[in-house]
Amino acid sequence: MSLDELKNKIKEEIPISSVIGNYLSIKKSGSSLISLCPFHSDSKPSMHINDSKKMFKCFACDAAGDAIGFVMKYKSLDFVDALKEICQSQGLNFESYQEEKKSNPRAEMAKKILALATKLYRKTATTHKFPPYDDFIKKRGLNEEIASLYNLGFAQAKNSLCDYLSSIKDDSERIKAFDTALELGLIKKDRYNEKAHYDTFRERIIFPIWDQIGHVIGFTSRVIRDDQKPKYLNSIDSFVFNKKNILYGFHLAKNAIREKDAAILVEGNMDQVALYNNGFHNTVAVMGVALGAPSLERLTALTKNIFLALDSDNAGFLAMERINRQLAEKGIVAKYIEFSPQKDPDEFLQAQGALALQTKIENAVAAYDILLDRIIPEKLPEVLDRKLEILNKAFELVSPLRTHLAATERVVNLAKRLGLKSEPGQIVKNYQEFIEKIEAKEKTAARFNLKTPPIESPSHGFESDENELSETLMIDQNSELKLQENNLIAFKIPMNKTEKLILQELVQLPSLLSEEKMLELLDFVTCDEVKKYIGKVKKIILEIDESEYVSVISNVINSTDYSSDLREAVSSALFKYKVRELDNKTKSRLISDMKTKLQMEQLKIKKEVIKKQQQECSAEEEMTELLNALSEIEKQLQALKKTRR
Ligand SMILES: [Zn+2]
Secondary structure, eight states: OOHHHHHHHHHHHSOHHHHHTTTSOOEEETTEEEEOOTTTTOSSOOEEEETTTTEEEETTTOOEEOHHHHHHHHHTOOHHHHHHHHHHHHTOOGGGGGGGGGGOHHHHHHHHHHHHHHHHHHHHHHHSOOHHHHHHHHHTTOOHHHHHHTTOEEEOSSOHHHHHHHTOOSHHHHHHHHHHHHHTTSEEEOSSOTTOEEESOOSEEEEEEEOTTSOEEEEEEEESSTTSSOSEEEOOOOSSOOGGGOEETHHHHHHHHHHHTOEEEESSHHHHHHHHHTTOTTEEEESSSSOOHHHHHHHHHHOSOEEEOOOSSHHHHHHHHHHHHHHHTTTOOOEEOOOTTSSSHHHHHHHHOHHHHHHHHHTOEEHHHHHHHHHSOSSOOOSHHHHHHHHHHHHHHHGGGTTOHHHHHHHHHHHHHTTOOSOHHHHHHHHHHHHHHHHHHHHHIIIIIOOOOOOOOOOOGGGOOHHHHHHHHTSOHHHHHHHHHOGGGOSOOOOOHHHHHHHHHHHHOGGGGGSTTHHHHHTTOOOHHHHHHHHHHHHHHTTSOGGGHHHHHHHHHSSTTSOHHHHHHHHHHHHTOOOOOOOHHHHHHHHHHHHHHHHHHHHHHHHHHHHHHHHHOOOHHHHHHHHHHHHHHHHHHHHHHHHHO
């Protein structure tokens, strides 16, 4: 059974009330089922559960979705984990879905070879006596239980993997195996003899790396002698291995993260092993200096309490800054743990022990407080403008949090520390204006110059879907890079209020989608996922029967392609969906009206941008130009307003 089939089975065969009934007490009220809503503080049952529509909706806080969506939201699980949880409570066999992927021979071969290499390295480590491996394990204080949990291995000073592959009897199978091992970077071609190969990992301690479910997708290795270079050697990025999307140890740590409602993020796999070994089971490691979007989603779905425990060197500090910013963009204020004079948490544990680390965790302060401290010079400047410069830096620093209290409180505090005399209210107002400026910039950048970054396809290891990948690759690579360089605009453009309303109208009136005028409307939509949704549904509705509409659409949005905002907006509208016949005149009027609303929204944004430009403009000529542009926009706005009457 495929994951998709399982998803459908859950949707079609299990009443949503039976899933939600596992967590909440459901009452009957007239013909409907109701319950206290767990997503806001509910005093009268506001949540309605509809078995025939297979959806729930809270009429107070607007939370809505299907059974899977409920479990994801209620238990903060990602999609796959929510499926697992439902299977468990409903007596379905989740594991059986994993047999689906046999259809992808390339991935199957990769899986086979990685499993084989893991076994080979592990067997070498356990059956032979290799002093460097044994010393390493001993020195790190790892016992056999941990070594076997992590499948630690050893690669000898010979081509063990190549030898094994050469022993495959079937010719075509052997050739495929070599090709795949090459592609995965486990073996390399001999520079002088095209036909000969050698093992990439030799005389190294081997750590398998897993995807979030626990499939081996690659290796990292460590030298056993000082004269070997490089000290750490990783698998190369391949179709199964993408460093940015890996949280090392996630499958081992996720239950502990959920239970403790906290995660410790370290920089290297050795640190992850060391912390786990010392009882900090809720630890995961990043495999680079930034988190990929899927890793970020996965982690923050489990907890919002994140401790950044990176290396104490400059690179570690930079990584801390970057990850802190990524988390802040999701409204999360991460804590920071510093280890100097030791260089990383592993060394710290060896020097000071687990209790000392526990104390450090308990006393950890927000990363933002460390970063803000750093922008205040030891000797406070006396010149006012210099102080304002520092305040501005602080605005910039906390701006990913937007107008979150965690940001405004901090800037008010900092202003006080700088000895500024303005009232807190004034500081907050200035900060809000700063944020508005950034938001306007982001909107225009996205609209006029740059494409939004692609919604990264989540790494499922072997489950990676070829179609999904090629879709991501089609997006201009350069623009993605540009976006990553400039943190300020490196995030998806969320839908604006008007877009949300229009999206919901379209969900309720799907017949509008097949109108020709829809194409003009799409030109005025800026949010990529809204466009994507409309494009997708437009095709689908031509092929389905009205009676299938609600279930088909809730299937469409049940994908990691869409943000929870979009999912909720669509679900909420779907809940109220009724089949409605519209005549052509009404259809045409409705679409024109939507288009006008979108146009007006865009003009308003343009207006904001020009107003900002005016504030920064000094040349008279330019000022006149801006004024003209402004009055032109005003005219257009008035004209649009008239058409709406
Ligand atoms: Zn609610």
